[in-house]
Amino acid sequence: MFKPNYQITNKILLSIASIEASREFIEHAPLVPYWERQFREDAAVRIAHHTTALEGNPLSLEEARTIWEGDESLVTAQTGHVQEVINYRSVIKYVEGLKTTSNRITEEHLNKIHEYVVTNVVPENEVRGYRTGWYGTRNSTTGEVSFVAPNPEDVLDLIKDFFEWTAGEEGDQTHPILRAGITIAEIARIHPFTEGNGRSARALGTASLYLDGYDIKRFFSLDEYYDQNASGYYDAIQTYQKSDDVLTTWLEFFASGLEIELKRVKERVLKMSRDHQLQREIGQVALNDRQEEILQYIEVNHAFRNVDFEELFPNISDDTVLRELKDMMDKGVIKKEGKTKASKYVLR
Template identity: 50%
Template sequence: MMIEPNYSISHRILKHISQIEAAKEVIENAPLVPFWERQFREEKALRQIHHSTKLEGNMLSLDEVEAVLSGEKIVAKRREIQEVINYRKVTEYIDMFQSSDKTQISEDTIKTVHSLLVHEILPDKWSGEYRKANVVIEASDTKEVTHRAPDFEAVPELVRSLVDWLNSEEIADVHPILKSGIFHVIFAKIHPFIEANGRTSRAVSTLILYLEGYDIKKFFSLDEYYDEDPLSYYLALQSVQGIDGDMTEWLEFFSEGLAVELDRVKRRVLEMSKEYKTRKSKGQIALNERQELILHYLEDHGQIRNKDWRELIPDVSDDTVLRDLKDLMDKEVIEKKGKTKAAYYQLTD
């Protein structure tokens, strides 16, 4: 079976893509110290894990998820703890996949993601294996059937067709956001596994964006947007009637979600850039860990003197720290005030 997505490029989709491109430009070029880049990525990973598992019924709070990821013991259901651990493995796999020389997603990629998600949750016979029974999707409140997935015997061919479509030359000019959104909804409609289809579709859709140059420093999490209003998310998915159904409404929702999430990230990035007063610098500012410590100290205290940085970085020679300070001055991040023993450093205006 050939996958031929049915959709129109609406005004809303174009508007959202324009907003996404504008936010992407700001985020990728904002001068941020490495400390904040790491913090953004760590926060994103935490939110992604929490919200994607919560969408599927996991009851752990954000703080509890953070505790689990830190290796702390918490009182909770074993399955919920395992779901969090498994999703972290998926985020690590996605990062590894992106940093490798692989450029295309395969069936094995999808099966690997699923296997990681259900590790020690489902029996091994269902891990990364397509379902062997027919399924229907019901509304959680009314139990009304909202979707009848394709016959289980058709699943292998449907997934292969979806992967072939994703990697075909015919869609080389299709915008990455549309590719990701189309994969997301078609995969959900195929419902190839007995469990964890939602988490698998969201994870692979994210990987598609990453491979197409839309990782955007890995600062964003679409799962959080969906989890803020799960009903709208599921209604948008249900708006597509089967694999051949019109996907326009869903793609409007999908692109809006990314636009909203990236606008949040953009505002935070700009706030951090302003806070560290590096907005006048050109390009990304490369800093070492000692320089990061100095900047954090300046942000908290306003100025730093010789005695301060000797206490802040006691195991480093004066010459090394002075070179770090001179480098920051050359980059116009800080400036020196006063002379001799009364001299101090502050962030540039």
Template identity: 40%
Template sequence: LRGEDIAAWEKDKKEVWGYVKVLEYIDKLGEKGVDTITEDMILEIHRLNTHGILHDSEAGHYRTVQVAVVNGLGRVTFQPPEAAQVSSLMNGFIAWLNSQEAKEAYPVLVSGIAHYEFVRIHPFVDGNGRTARALATLILYLRGFDTKRFFALDDYYNEDCNRYYAALQTVDPRTIDITQWLEYFTEGVAVSMGRVKQAILDLSVDRRIKEQRGQIYLNDRQMKILKYLQTNPRITISEIQKMFDISRDTANRVLKPLLENTLVKKIGKGRAIYYVLV
């Protein structure tokens, strides 16, 4: 707290830095037009994710020891395959990722299946979850979910880790029915993509304001009106009233700076008046 690093904070910083490096790596693969996922790519994603956290002999290398997944009470909740099986299991996994079957399937489902199978194999001593989510992001990115680094699954799943792990554990190893997991996973993709859309709209509004009028101050209500008009052709005073639960006079005051700065303009007369982006 006096300029000194605490061990846990140091690890968190390294994880964040690794996360940034992984997203940059995924972006570069997309720019190269890569359409095949290789073992080297997966190992590099893990190495970037765990650099400075794991020993060099473990970062970017398959595990050589048996591991177990334990809960907060120290109880074993999952026993991954033996270390001797990891290499062959990963070879089969990567072959499926690049198979015609996987390429013809819906990308979100392929990404969700890959995420689960990777975690099931648990090929590394640590960092399997982060690497699985990065791999899922890579699959979506290479299959057309080109969001220029806005899109990453970690944000959604990290918000409720208990639900994330609970969803993984809904899979019955006897039947390999992953329906519940895929429902949860696809929900995460949908929420994440919604956030991407909102981030792009926010940037679009900011850019419009700066290009037209330089740096000006707008309050939250005025920003919300501009964002609304990014996806809707028009807005009326009545709609602004309902949007914020305010009086007609207040709605007109909220709108006034947008008109004065020529960010929106009035169309029509009398009761038919509405407002559009300039």
């Protein structure tokens, strides 16, 4: 039976407290729908880019964004590298949809995530099913064996044991943040597949957070933190694989990473929210939802021009947008600079 071995240290407790504070702020931040969509889209692209980059994919963030938007023909790169990003688009869509059908991660979820990760990247016979061969890694400098995965004959039992734990009383009573971190580490340690283990483990960890109510509007990308701290990520996760299966160091790293990422998201949300000076200028002026979106657009981009109408309001006529702008000028919130189509609207 799987029984995770770790201690809840002060470092872990402090990270969890900070995570909860950021979560509370982000979930109650008064962002309009347009910016929530932008945040989610940006986070999804960053996840797809950084989780594949962590495994050696050389594509840039902008190339990943181009692929994400369906313009992969514009990216000059090896087909396999492009396919990895395309695949992760499917992974994210699948993970985001789990909340409507599940309340806890399962073996079926792991296998489906892995299938999405490696489709058209590995031979067809490796897309489904667990590995049948041995796996190990060596230090490229010293030649020392740094990790040996469990016997392939034990993989199925280890996977069954893990998911029995997540579905059982002990797993259920484990804090959601710790449970997600344990998920990533244990799936990576078992190394159940021939290829795509790291990406599958991290996606399942994210799914665990989402199903436990820690989707946090889907604004965050843990994989970005891991990619930017790759040596720290691998060092931390290998302490679990090498030190009699003690998870403490890894969980400290995992909780700290989520803490740092959510603080970063919180700062971005703060920039989108009205600052105190703007609050004083506007006072108690009543703005409708559309005018709120225009106001936040100007805060970020410093101006709102005629050419921006369709980007912000793709299904609304120009005349309607102009009426909203006139009302905002009459209320003293914004002013118009310039004439004709070259004009722009800025804060007063």
